[in-house]
Amino acid sequence: MTREKTQLKEFLEAISVLQWELTFLFLGVACIILTVYLMFTSLWPLPALYFVWLVMDWHTPERGGRRIMFVRKWKVWGHMRDFFPIKLVKTAELNPNKNYILGSHPHGIMCTGAFTCFSTESCGFAEAFPGVRASLAMLAGLFKIPFYREYLISAGLYPVSKPSLAHLLSKSGKGNAVVIVIGGAAESLASSPGVNTVVMKQRKGFVRLALEFGADLVPVYSFGENELFQQVIFKEGSLGRRLQDLFKKIMGFAPCLFIGERFALLPYRNPVTTVVGSPISVPKRVTPTDEEVDHYHRLYMEALSKLFHEHKISCGLSESHELQII
Numbered sequence: 001m002t003r004e005k006t007q008l009k010e011f012l013e014a015i016s017v018l019q020w021e022l023t024f025l026f027l028g029v030a031c032i033i034l035t036v037y038l039m040f041t042s043l044w045p046l047p048a049l050y051f052v053w054l055v056m057d058w059h060t061p062e063r064g065g066r067r068i069m070f071v072r073k074w075k076v077w078g079h080m081r082d083f084f085p086i087k088l089v090k091t092a093e094l095n096p097n098k099n100y101i102l103g104s105h106p107h108g109i110m111c112t113g114a115f116t117c118f119s120t121e122s123c124g125f126a127e128a129f130p131g132v133r134a135s136l137a138m139l140a141g142l143f144k145i146p147f148y149r150e151y152l153i154s155a156g157l158y159p160v161s162k163p164s165l166a167h168l169l170s171k172s173g174k175g176n177a178v179v180i181v182i183g184g185a186a187e188s189l190a191s192s193p194g195v196n197t198v199v200m201k202q203r204k205g206f207v208r209l210a211l212e213f214g215a216d217l218v219p220v221y222s223f224g225e226n227e228l229f230q231q232v233i234f235k236e237g238s239l240g241r242r243l244q245d246l247f248k249k250i251m252g253f254a255p256c257l258f259i260g261e262r263f264a265l266l267p268y269r270n271p272v273t274t275v276v277g278s279p280i281s282v283p284k285r286v287t288p289t290d291e292e293v294d295h296y297h298r299l300y301m302e303a304l305s306k307l308f309h310e311h312k313i314s315c316g317l318s319e320s321h322e323l324q325i326i
Contacts, residue, residue: 009079009082012079013079013080013082013083014083014262014266015079016076016077016079016080016083017079017080017083017266017267018265018266019076020076020080020115021110021265021266021267023151024110027148027151028142028145028148031145031146031147031148032145032146032148034147035047035050035146035147047146050146050147051146054146060153061143061149061152061153061158061159061164062158062159062161062163062164062167063167064167064168064171064172065135065153065156065157065158066153066154067153067154067155067156068154068155068156069121071154071155072119072120072121072155072156073120073121074120077116077120077121077122078122080116080120080122081116081120081122081123083269084112084224084228084267084269084270084271084272085271085272086112086113086116086117086122086123086271086272086273086274087123087271087272087273087274088117088123088124088125088128088274088276089273089274089275089276089311090128090129090276091275091276091277091278091307091311092276092277092278092279093129094129094132094177094218094276094279095279096129096130096131096132096174096175097174097175098174098175098215098216098279099168099169099174099175099176099177099178099213099214099215099216100132100176100177100178100215100216100217100218100279101169101177101178101180101206101209101210101215101216101217101218102118102134102177102178102179102180102218102219102220102276103180103182103200103206103217103218103219103220103300103304104118104136104179104180104181104182104220104222104274105181105182105183105187105198105200105219105220105221105222105304106183106187106190106191106196106197106198106221106222106225106226107181107183107184107185107187107188107191107225108188108191108222108225108226108228108229109188109191109228109229109231109256109258110228111136111138111181111225112222112225112228112267112272113222113224113225113272113273113274114136114179114181114220114222114274115136116272116274117134117222117274118134118135118136118177118179119134119136119155119156119157120155123274128276129177129276131175132175132176132177133175133176133177134156134177134179135156135157135158135168135176135177135178135179136156136157136158136179137157137158137159137160137164137165137178137179137180137181138152138157138158138159138160138181139159139160140159140160140161140164142159143159158178160180162209165178165180165209166209166212166213169209169213169215170213177218178215179220180206182198182199182200182203182206183198183199183200183203184199184203186199187199188256189233189241189256190233191225191226191229191231191256192226192230192231192233193226193227193230194226194227195226196226196308196317196321196322196323196324197323197324197325197326198304198323198324198325198326199326200301200304200325200326201301201325201326204293204294204297207293207296207297207300208288208293210282210296211282211283211284211285211288211292211293211296212284212285212286212287212288213284214282214283214284214285215282216279216280216281216282217279217280217282217296217299217300217303218276218277218278218279218280219277219280219300219303219304219307220274220275220276220277221274221275221277221304221307221308221311222272222273222274222275223272223273223274223275223311223312223315223316223317224270224271224272224273224315224316225272227268227270228260228267228268228270228272229258229259229260229267229268230258230259230260231256231257231258232257232258271316273311273315273316275307275311275315277303277304277306277307278303280296280299280300280303282296301325304323304325305323305325308323309323
């Protein structure tokens with residue numbers, strides 16, 4: 001029998017999700033504005049000293065980062081998990097003596113499942129996979145924003161750049177699970193309730209990286225990710241879509257027009273189940289051929305499709321739902 005939540009618990013959950021959402025959307029911009037403002041006040045030595053530190057610390061995100069477990073274990077993440085709720089499902093063991101690339105699908109609007117399961121300790125990844133350390137990679141440009149980058153680094157987030165991923169897979173020992181949201185900004189534009197579309201037919205860089213470092217590939221699917229917001233979907237070729245594509249090309253991410261339920265801000269309270277699939281064994285090839293990349297890319301797409309169909313009913317979808325890979 002499920003215990004009914006108290007009003008205080010519901011309030012804490014809503015506040016926790018709201019702070020995460022506002023952080024995702026506005027904290028980076030706020031940090032830039034604050035830094036510029038302080039430079040023209042009597043407090044100008046503070047940003048000046050910070051910029052000295054920034055120059056000295058510039059390459060840290062790409063050299064193993066500086067995660068702080070206190071940040072990853074904040075109680076706020078537990079309240080955020082309970083809001084939806086979000087659950088992590090393990091389907092196979094991950095050997096702590098190997099390294100992995102976890103492909104996370106779908107992107108959704110804010111990667112809610114991936115962030116909660118792999119950048120916080122609230123969903124029990126460390127307990128489910130002893131000796132394996134999850135590291136979520138995200139847009140590299142965010143790590144150049146003053147002050148904001150410190151928050152990202154402390155949560156154990158990493159730039160999705162070749163130097164960063166290569167360091168994690170070659171110079172940080174074994175038991176590293178690098179999580180990459182394969183579809184990226186293009187996939188976020190397809191996020192809408194009832195849609196199960198992933199963008200990856202032409203996304204092969206992560207497979208080449210896996211071959212270069214001998215890291216096994218693991219498909220991950222977050223059921224319910226696309227159910228959290230209603231998004232205005234512009235048709236291909238429309239003015240709105242062209243503007244989104246232009247912004248994405250320049251900035252690296254796409255501006256999505258979306259609404260939630262309470263005051264159009266909070267996401268819908270729909271459950272998100274992040275299912276971690278079985279690893280695909282990948283050999284180490286210093287210079288992988290295109291044929292090898294295509295082979296393991298095909299194996300990965302087949303494994304992702306199998307994972308989706310094996311778990312869709314238990315995760316709330318009907319038998320008729322299909323996974324569309326574009």
